[in-house]
Amino acid sequence: MRILLVEDDPSLAAGIRLALKPEHYAVDLLADGRQAVAALKGDEPFDAVILDLGLPGLDGMQVLEAVRRRGNRVPVLVLTARDGIDDRIAGLDAGADDYLIKPFQVDELKARLRALLRRSQGQASHVLEARGIRLDPATHSVCCREAPVALSRREFALLQEFLSHPGRVFTRDTLTRLVYGWDEEVESNAIEVHVHHLRRKLFPELIRTVRGIGYVMDKPPS
Numbered sequence: 001m002r003i004l005l006v007e008d009d010p011s012l013a014a015g016i017r018l019a020l021k022p023e024h025y026a027v028d029l030l031a032d033g034r035q036a037v038a039a040l041k042g043d044e045p046f047d048a049v050i051l052d053l054g055l056p057g058l059d060g061m062q063v064l065e066a067v068r069r070r071g072n073r074v075p076v077l078v079l080t081a082r083d084g085i086d087d088r089i090a091g092l093d094a095g096a097d098d099y100l101i102k103p104f105q106v107d108e109l110k111a112r113l114r115a116l117l118r119r120s121q122g123q124a125s126h127v128l129e130a131r132g133i134r135l136d137p138a139t140h141s142v143c144c145r146e147a148p149v150a151l152s153r154r155e156f157a158l159l160q161e162f163l164s165h166p167g168r169v170f171t172r173d174t175l176t177r178l179v180y181g182w183d184e185e186v187e188s189n190a191i192e193v194h195v196h197h198l199r200r201k202l203f204p205e206l207i208r209t210v211r212g213i214g215y216v217m218d219k220p221p222s
């Protein structure tokens with residue numbers, strides 16, 4: 001899962017990134033409202049946005065309005081120090097999916113984010129299950145046909161993307177962005193290597209290569 005964090009307070013941003021790191025999310029940080037609108041305009045894949053309201057450039061509410069006006073439905077969790085009910089109503093009208101009032105506990109942020117991602121993917125439970133695989137984002141555990149499987153952080157993140165979107169063909173580039181975000185040096189064959197490991201640790205036919213494009217986890221036969 002790839003998260004865009006838009007927060008101009010460097011220490012809070014660092015704290016949130018640190019808290020989300022063990023969750024296997026790729027977290028990209030921007031500190032300016034205009035940059036956030038630009039990032040959400042292109043074809044950058046993000047699974048969710050954590051958006052501060054008080055930002056330089058454009059404030060969070062303007063960012064949200066601009067993003068929703070273009071029809072982008074990415075789930076947005078708003079962070080705000082202003083706890084006035086008027087702000088909350090305005091935020092929900094502008095298309096925020098959830099709210100967190102500063103200061104907050106990072107555990108609450110993590111739980112809200114998991115709920116947001118789950119809702120956006122239409123899942124009743126946070127556990128992802130398909131093709132005999134069971135992945136629990138809350139405990140970072142994976143089982144294949146009831147047997148626990150140890151995965152690296154990147155393998156886990158990649159598997160989570162496939163299980164969240166059965167039948168979707170991902171390009172290698174999209175998967176690289178989803179798993180690594182912007183600011184990491186990535187070997188050009190990193191995704192191929194992770195897919196190879198997932199096939200070996202789980203089972204070979206789980207992830208199908210789509211020649212010239214990328215990879216897909218086929219929907220389970222109905």
Ligand code: CA
Pocket residue numbers: 007008009052053054055
């Ligand atoms: Ca701020």
